[in-house]
Amino acid sequence: MIEGLILLTELVVMLLLLRNVLRAGQTPEEEDLGLFGFRRRPDTSSAPNPVERSPKKGPPGA
């Protein structure tokens, strides 16, 4: 029963991926994969922001 449900989920998710790929994957600029969309960079929300941290010291030679 559970195996069947997981299989059904797999089939539906695959269909969703195909739909999104076909919708978005035909132009070079498109980057929206819907549910399967991707980030430009990995999630670093928990890490300190290096850009904000650097001005303390200032650039070398300044």
Add this chain to the structure above:
Amino acid sequence: MRDFVVLAMTLVYVPLAFARPLAGYLLWGWAGLIGLNLYLFGFMVSAPFVQIFALATLLSLLVNRDPLAQRLQITRTSALMILFAVHGFFSALTAYPGIVRNWELCGAVAKTVLFCLLMPTLVVNRLRIHAMVVMIALATTFHGVLDGLKFLVSGGAFHAIVNPKFGDNNHGALVLTMVLPFLFYLYHYSARALVRWGSLGGLLVTVLAVVSTHSRGGFVGMGALAAWTVLQSRRKVTGLALVALAGVLVLYTAPESWTVRMGTIENAEDDASFMGRVAAWKASSAIALEHPFFGGGFRAVQTPAVWEKYKYAPGLLGFVDTPVLNKRGVAAHSIWFEVLGDQGFVGLTIFVALIVNAFLTRRTIWRLVRARGEEQRWAGDLADTLAAALVAYVVSGSLLSAAYFELPYVCMMLLEVVKRQQTSLQVRTLAPGSGVGNHQPVRSDSSERASARNPRCDQTCPGEGGAPAEPRRCAFGSAGASPLPSELFARGAHCGGTRNSAERP
């Protein structure tokens, strides 16, 4: 019921595959990795899903024109793969008589190579590369989720074989270990929380599924994967935390029988199972010594007549005492000795070249990423992901007959595809009139990554606002090494060049 559902979905999939080559290609790869037939029990049990989608893709490629499709190009990876398949054909042709799976495995290699050769023509940009990653993760994690949940529900009593399509429990563990880096990558790079947390959950359950196989090779592979991931990761603390979490999960859920079995890794010399493998390696190398160019044919050492001939031969490992196995043929139990026995020294050389080439490709991708800056870091991280999957394959595969399994070849070609995508960006950026400054890659890995994370340049560029900038070196980065982080673009300041609006992958 299940068969009817799968039939209905197949009837939806097939027109999609015919309509768009990319859809067919994804379905082809997915069907190959998921092995649907093993989960069906009725009239669909023998449905040739892979062949249907492969045929649909090839027909679709002939009939429908994909607007982004590129021409077939011979690259280093594709040349090595073609060489491997052609050499395999001659190995099969000159094989010992009576090898049952000789032509079947030769055909499997040819199909895998055909699938891989088509990848650079269809998977041409980041969106499609990401779709490939999702497809691989979906197809393979399916097995991990099923067996991991069964293991949890049974309180650790469930012994998984995974999917007989892959082979025994050891092969299943290898496949599941290889998919772990993909899930880690998707956790970091998926935009939607549902997919991110789904990937993390899938990763943890898949680790349990590897445990449920009771495979020592899988355990060693996971250890190697954890070590590689932590060593290569920029976020070593996060990596260590995840590894620790997985370790705790394993210790709490694994039954005593698993702990006892893993404990035997330390006493390999006293282990009859391990020494049996060494005996198989001796025989495989002895075949190669007698047939150095083409070997004995696919799975020659498993053939009773061939095994009888070589079972006492010392081969390349005469210095190790091994028991005589009263069997009618044994598996090679190592990807290296498998290829050596099946395809001789020439075949092994091509196989090793393919794997070395993959790691060299990863290095090239990082060089290109560093030259491009933070915007393209995903490509470097994906290269690390694919390399990690190959590390798991190489380590676990050293004790398994898994040389012709398709996933490692798909990883190798995906690395080539990422390299090609990054190279095309580089070419566009360096083209005359593109207005990009002379950001040079620096040599040191750590300093480059550090500069990618800590951009210190905060000068307003004269080229902002559409005016072409004078190419100049960054005032603060050594040799103009600072990348072009998008945060600085957003603030209207960057170093040494203008934003190239045409650089989207």
